Amino acid sequence: MSTLQFIMDNLNEVLYLSWEHIWIVGIALLIATPIGVVLGIVITKHEQFASRVLNGANILMTIPSLALFGLMLPILSMVDMGLGKVPAIIALVLYSQLPIIRNTYTAIKNVPPALVDAARGMGMSKWKLLRELEIPLAIPLIIAGLRTAAVMNIGVAAIATYIGAGGLGVYIQQGIARVYPEMIMSGAILVSLLAIVVDGGMALLERVATPEGIKVQRKLSR
Amino acid sequence: MITYESVTKVYGKGLNTVTALDNVSFTIPKGEVVVFLGPSGCGKTTTLRLTNRLETLTRGVITIEDQNIMDIDVVQLRQRLGYVIQAIGLFPNKTIAENIAVVPKLLHWDEERISKRVDELLEMTNLDPELYRDRYPAELSGGQQQRVGVARGLAADPNILLMDEPFGAIDPINREEIQDEFLKLQTKLKKTVAFVSHDIHEAIKMGDRIAIFEKGRLVQYDTPEVILTQPKNKFVSDFVGADRALKVLGLMRVSDIINRTPKNIIQGGDRSAEALHFLNTKDSRYGIVLEHNKPIGFVTQKSLKYEDGPVRDAVEPYPVFLREKTPLRDVLSSMLMYSTPTFCVVDDDKNFAGTVTYNDIQKAVKASYADETENVEPVETEVAS
Known part of the structure; x- marks a missing residue:
């Protein structure tokens, strides 16, 4: 109850921090999506790089977020951006790569070879093939990758508060420092809530972006 | 017209090579349906896929309408050749009309011409345009999907059609029906058709000529009647089946x-x-x-x-x-x-x-086999050699 009280008492700050949190995650996703999708598509056409790129993205995922901030600190300090939102966003972009690349790669690979064959046999160029067939069929899975990345990044962004990125993590960090349980709880609950809402929103987007014909196919094959 | 001259396809490099097609030469005359027949791995599909350059020729020359296919831009070549594969080749994200319109769109036809052509083709393949134009492939039965596949192959009115086991995935009753419909269309349209099949019944029914492949070689290239009554060797007669007298009856009419x-x-x-x-x-x-x-x-x-x-x-x-x-x-x-x-x-x-x-x-059956009984000896020596 007192947690709710805390939120009501600090509503303006809560809204500001939530907005900041969403902003960091949003910007990171906007940057990560084109990079990840393009890389994912490129490695389906140049299979020899596929395992290398996927492994690289995998390794990025294994670095703990605090360690990643630490690693970037000396490098970004050289351009005077060691702390704040910039390193936070860079970290989130890096973390997003694995789900986005892997889903894009898998989705394009999953397009039935008979369809690709038919398209090529009818004289579609590689571009046309990608635009008319492969991407439309891959879209649901690509967005599922974005969804994973977004939800994961909401959690990681909470830690970015340690390098002064702001966001809802501020409540958790400061709550711990001040031994202020209501503050910690507010931060934790709001971050979780945010993750749930974004997850739901992305699920909706996934449904909207699925081509009509694919929806019909799914419904009928059930 | 399509000609194949010493066409050879080798997969792999160095010591690990597999010859999929070995020195195959034959001609598909203008306006005829030629069925490429044989067991899987015999080279029939490879021959078809070499024609629209989905596979690359190792040696030899393929020409369509007296033009070497290697001299034609690959995308243009494919747009010139109608391509029909099994029903699974329809694009599930596109409506029936959009599926049929693929090649006309690639050729930059204007909207009106495309939609007119789509309706025309749907009617030609016995599908009501009003009913099916805006449906998705998943909503159609296998037989209807295959009709759309044929319509899509015919969309830009190509002179040549390449068909890769087009009716292979359909139940027998619908297959008969679609084969009949296609034959009826073909008598009107007179396309030059290369048709891959593993089904001897289909080959006899559809083909003006049949090209029988075995292990990458063209074993016999003849009309169905000759293939049935004068198989060149044991492979062909085995493939044609012991009931070939009955199959001859399928060819003859009252x-x-x-x-x-x-x-x-x-x-x-x-x-x-x-x-x-x-x-x-x-x-x-x-x-x-x-x-x-x-x-x-x-x-x-x-x-x-x-x-x-x-x-x-x-x-x-x-x-x-x-x-x-x-x-x-x-x-x-x-x-x-x-x-x-x-x-x-x-x-x-x-x-x-x-x-x-x-x-x-x-x-009538006896008469069609008369030649064979006289030629028993030469047939056998050919097998031995």
Whole structure:
């Protein structure tokens, strides 16, 4: 109850921090999506790089977020951006790569070879093939990758508060420092809530972006 | 016209090479359907895919309409050749109309021309445009999907169609129907068609000629009749099957053996005693009874013997009537079913056109094998070499 009280008492700050949190995650996703999708598509056409790129993205995922901030600190300090939102966003972009690349790669690979064959046999160029067939069929899975990345990044962004990125993590960090349980709880609950809402929103987007014909196919094959 | 000249396809490099196609030469004449037939891995699909350069030629020359395919831009080449594959080749994210419009769109036709062409093709393939234009492939049955596949291949009105086991995934009843429809279309459109199949029945039915492949070689290239009656070696005769006499019957039609002037015709109004006498003089055990030039049935000497009135009272009706275009296989089947050795052939107005007897069928089969029995020896030496 007192947690709710805390939120009501600090509503303006809560809204500001939530907005900041969403902003960091949003910007990171906007940057990560084109990079990840393009890389994912490129490695389906140049299979020899596929395992290398996927492994690289995998390794990025294994670095703990605090360690990643630490690693970037000396490098970004050289351009005077060691702390704040910039390193936070860079970290989130890096973390997003694995789900986005892997889903894009898998989705394009999953397009039935008979369809690709038919398209090529009818004289579609590689571009046309990608635009008319492969991407439309891959879209649901690509967005599922974005969804994973977004939800994961909401959690990681909470830690970015340690390098002064702001966001809802501020409540958790400061709550711990001040031994202020209501503050910690507010931060934790709001971050979780945010993750749930974004997850739901992305699920909706996934449904909207699925081509009509694919929806019909799914419904009928059930 | 498509010509294949010493066409060879080798997969792999160095020591690990597999020859998928070995020095194959033949010509598909303009306006004919040629079926590439053989077991899987024989090179038939490779030959087709070399034609639109989905596979790259190792050696040899392929020309379409006297143009080397290697001199044509690959995308343009493919847009010039209609391509039909199994129903699974329809794009699930596009409507039926959009699927059919793929090649016209690639060729930058304007919207109006495309939509007119789509409707025209849907009607041609017996699909109501109003009903199907805006549906998605998943909403159609397998047979309907395959019709769309054919329509899509024909969309830009190519002179040449490449068909890769187009009807392979459809149930037998629908397959027959679609094959018939395609043949009907083909008599009108006169496309040059390369048609891959592993089904000998389909090959006999669809092909003006059949090219039989074995292990990357072209074993025999002939009309279905010649393939059935004069298989070049054991592989071909095995592939064609032990029932090839029956398959020959599938190729021949009533019009090939019809007897238009049988001697044992009786009019329904004749008196029975006269008719009996007439049959006796003609040495015929039964007579065909006509009324106003329409066959109403047959009478036997036995049934006439105990009849006083006109012949028509003693008539036994025929269970079925034949048409001139009925395949002899169906005729034989009817004969076995109804144990009737003679059937009447009628025209569209049910007028009498002639008769077909079991003996006529047997004679026809024997005649088509006459060459083979004389050539037994050379056939065998060829196998040995």
